[in-house]
Amino acid sequence: MAEVLVYVDHVDGAVRKPTLELLTLARRVGEPVAVALGNGAADTAAVLAEHGAVKVLTADAAEFADYLVVPKVDALQAAYEAVSPAAVLVPSSAEGKEIAARLAVRIKSGIITDAVDLEASDEGPVATQSAFAASYSTKSRITTGTPVITVKPNSAAVEAAPAAGTVEALTVSFSEQATGTKVTARTPRESTGRPELTEAAIVVSGGRGVNGAENFHLIESLADSLGAAVGASRAAVDAGWYPHSNQVGQTGKSVSPQLYIASGISGAIQHRAGMQTSKTIVAINKDAEAPIFDLVDYGVVGDLFDVVPALTEEVNTRKG
DSSP: OOEEEEEOOEETTEEOHHHHHHHHHHHHHSEEEEEEESTTGGGGHHHHHHTTOSEEEEEOOHHHHHBOSHHHHHHHHHHHHHHOOSEEEEEOSHHHHHHHHHHHHHTTOOEEEEESEEEOOTTSOEEEEEETTTTEEEEEOOOSSSOEEEEOTTSSOOOOOOOOOEEEEOOOOOOGGGGSSBOOOOOOOOOOSSOOGGGOSEEEEEOGGGOSGGGHHHHHHHHHHHTOEEEEOHHHHHTTSSOGGGBBSTTSBOOOOSEEEEESOOOOHHHHHHHTTOSEEEEEESOTTOGGGGTOSEEEESOHHHHHHHHHHHHHHHHO
16 A cells, blocks of 8 residues: 655644544555654654554754754655655644645645545545535545645544554755744743644634623633633734634634634634634524524524623533
């Protein structure tokens, strides 16, 4: 069976959930070969093997931490040349999509971004994407070169499938461009205790209807009761009510949780583009004609200042 390269997203050896989802998808089209780079790369092997990686290629060098993106592209290209894979899978984060795009240009291959499913065919992997605010699903495959595919988080269930996970050192020769953009400082992000927005299984978002930063505690309380991440519409972010890092939409982050709750969000196409692939969508809005209701699985027509606290209380009661 052909091998499939999987780029590993990890923090000091702790593998992030989207990578484990990629391993599940990779097994549908071949044998996963994981590529782990940077500090703690070797420490990822046990978890990767547990989830199906037949081989783990590792490399650590100062360049991965000191410079942006290009050293990782150099390494992934080296892995591609060593393995000659049937496909390359990368998480659909901002960095992941840049790495994938640069790699595709280098190896003269086509690229598919933001896939939500993957299946095998006689002519190569077929990726499913969601389009036009989830009105359509498209199936695509690359016809030139080795497919490079980025996959949205929460697109597949994580499945254990123990494999050999043989660790091999990856030899990387860095290009002249690798040191072109240097990282001069890092500021740790303050922890809220909530899940990462793009990886969360449940997201609760607030919009213009929240009517002020002082009212976002209602959204946060509901999110905390559900163990969810907090999102915000562009209108709420532009008004200064919530940080841009929490914006969901075309100019913010794309999310694909199991459950998405939109409170006081009208449902403009810009917002829908960032959450349309959510598995179940619930909207709370006092305007029964709001466009968001065209997209949802469940809609509540009512004032969020009444509905959200009542919902939070009910969730806490059931948990208790």
